Amino acid sequence: MIPANLRTNLKGLSGEIAVPGDKSISHRSVMFGSIAKGKTVVTNFLLGEDCLSTIACFRKLGVFIEQEGNKVTIMGKGMDGLQEPEAILDVGNSGTTIRLMMGILAGRPFHSVLVGDESIAKRPMTRVTAPLSLFGAKIYGRKNGEFTPLSVIGGPLAGAAYELPVASAQVKSSLLFAGLQASGETVIIEPMKTRDHTERMIKQFGGEVAADGHTIRIKGGQTLTGTEIHVPGDISSAAFFLAAGAIVPNSEIKLKNVGLNPTRTGIIEVLQQMGANISIEPYENGLAEPAGDITIRTSTLKGTVIEGALIPRLIDEIPIIALLATQAEGETVIKDAEELKVKETNRIDTVVKELSKLGADITATEDGMVIKGRSSLSGGTVSSHGDHRIGMMLAVAAAISKGEVQLQQKEAISVSYPSFFEHFESLISET
Ligand SMILES: O=C(O)C1=C[C@@H](OP(=O)(O)O)[C@@H](O)[C@H](O)C1
Numbered sequence: 001m002i003p004a005n006l007r008t009n010l011k012g013l014s015g016e017i018a019v020p021g022d023k024s025i026s027h028r029s030v031m032f033g034s035i036a037k038g039k040t041v042v043t044n045f046l047l048g049e050d051c052l053s054t055i056a057c058f059r060k061l062g063v064f065i066e067q068e069g070n071k072v073t074i075m076g077k078g079m080d081g082l083q084e085p086e087a088i089l090d091v092g093n094s095g096t097t098i099r100l101m102m103g104i105l106a107g108r109p110f111h112s113v114l115v116g117d118e119s120i121a122k123r124p125m126t127r128v129t130a131p132l133s134l135f136g137a138k139i140y141g142r143k144n145g146e147f148t149p150l151s152v153i154g155g156p157l158a159g160a161a162y163e164l165p166v167a168s169a170q171v172k173s174s175l176l177f178a179g180l181q182a183s184g185e186t187v188i189i190e191p192m193k194t195r196d197h198t199e200r201m202i203k204q205f206g207g208e209v210a211a212d213g214h215t216i217r218i219k220g221g222q223t224l225t226g227t228e229i230h231v232p233g234d235i236s237s238a239a240f241f242l243a244a245g246a247i248v249p250n251s252e253i254k255l256k257n258v259g260l261n262p263t264r265t266g267i268i269e270v271l272q273q274m275g276a277n278i279s280i281e282p283y284e285n286g287l288a289e290p291a292g293d294i295t296i297r298t299s300t301l302k303g304t305v306i307e308g309a310l311i312p313r314l315i316d317e318i319p320i321i322a323l324l325a326t327q328a329e330g331e332t333v334i335k336d337a338e339e340l341k342v343k344e345t346n347r348i349d350t351v352v353k354e355l356s357k358l359g360a361d362i363t364a365t366e367d368g369m370v371i372k373g374r375s376s377l378s379g380g381t382v383s384s385h386g387d388h389r390i391g392m393m394l395a396v397a398a399a400i401s402k403g404e405v406q407l408q409q410k411e412a413i414s415v416s417y418p419s420f421f422e423h424f425e426s427l428i429s430e431t
């Protein structure tokens with residue numbers, strides 16, 4: 001269900017939601033299930049368009065994948081079981097799919113071609129193609145390998161040591177997939193700790209990987225074995241309702257089964273720093289990925305500074321943090337976030353442009369933004385620019401706006417959260 005107009009000027013949000021499965025973990029479950037030997041069963045898989053693109057790509061590589069609702073069963077035949085695709089691999093809007101898949105395809109003895117949508121065509125790929133070339137891969141693309149369409153001619157790889165110039169879990173993960181098939185050892189050094197779902201999943205599939213601070217080591221020639229994966233709820237999706245609960249008056253929202261991997265919980269720390277009324281009940285289920293319930297209530301917020309090592313731990317939450325900052329007393333400064341410029345859109349520009357239309361006091365900087373609060377938001381016509389996270393942030397902004405808000409390109413939201421509007425409606429108390 002996609003509403004014609006967004007809900008505005010809400011008087012309260014209350015209730016419980018189980019946000020859908022984590023996007024990063026869902027992608028990886030299909031990838032590891034496809035290169036492992038035997039059956040993998042994934043539950044609470046995210047049926048967002050990005051993860052469905054990953055399933056479609058691995059089916060084209062000859063992997064049998066059955067999907068029944070949120071349950072996905074993958075019949076892996078090992079890395080050698082992947083077959084040369086007869087058609088182009090289309091990753092849609094998904095940067096994670098294309099970058100991680102390149103690490104797998106780089107070591108396979110066949111040719112594959114990768115394309116995506118208009119947004120993917122603008123996103124940088126040299127960050128992955130350059131280190132993979134050091135391992136011996138042959139990858140060709142537009143503008144010297146920087147952009148899609150990309151053509152991968154896989155073959156034997158040799159492990160190498162590589163220091164990542166940017167903090168990127170996608171680049172790290174791509175190199176881990178290459179390292180699994182390379183001869184010898186691969187050593188990856190990251191400038192800052194990024195999400196570690198790939199490392200955790202290698203272990204779940206019976207493989208070995210060692211992390212020491214910012215250095216990750218993996219040996220080639222490992223055989224992985226199919227397993228069962230239960231995907232926790234996506235904290236990046238929960239973030240929109242955490243913000244809504246904090247800024248809509250008279251609200252109390254409980255978010256159930258949210259992933260609490262410490263490499264992803266920057267948003268919780270920022271809410272705490274801003275003075276939000278938030279409580280967390282972690283589960284003690286011993287699963288590879290920690291999870292728990294989070295309750296948020298309407299809060300009086302104050303401005304803060306977000307920078308440095310915190311940035312990779314909340315990179316996808318910055319659009320919604322910018323909205324939170326418009327409702328906080330004083331100034332919020334977001335720095336060291338240049339990476340936002342190469343997401344689905346340039347998220348510094350799109351956040352500043354769209355929130356300004358609603359009356360926010362927000363200015364772009366070279367590496368982030370400065371927001372002055374509190375602003376009373378008004379109505380207007382805004383656009384997601386085809387970026388799911390911008391679309392959801394604007395739907396939450398509308399909830400506290402006084403006038404009517406029209407959102408263009410709302411359909412982008414189904415990239416990561418197809419049931420977003422249903423969940424939103426279920427929280428609205430009409431009194
Ligand atoms: O590895 C992943 O699953 C992701 C890593 C991040 O990208 P970068 O690695 O480009 O920072 C993040 O923005 C993206 O939504 C998902």
Ligand SMILES: C=C(OP(=O)(O)O)C(=O)O
Pocket residue numbers: 023050093094095096097316343344389416
């Ligand atoms: C940046 C994102 O995803 P991807 O890089 O996979 O397109 C995101 O989901 O915010």
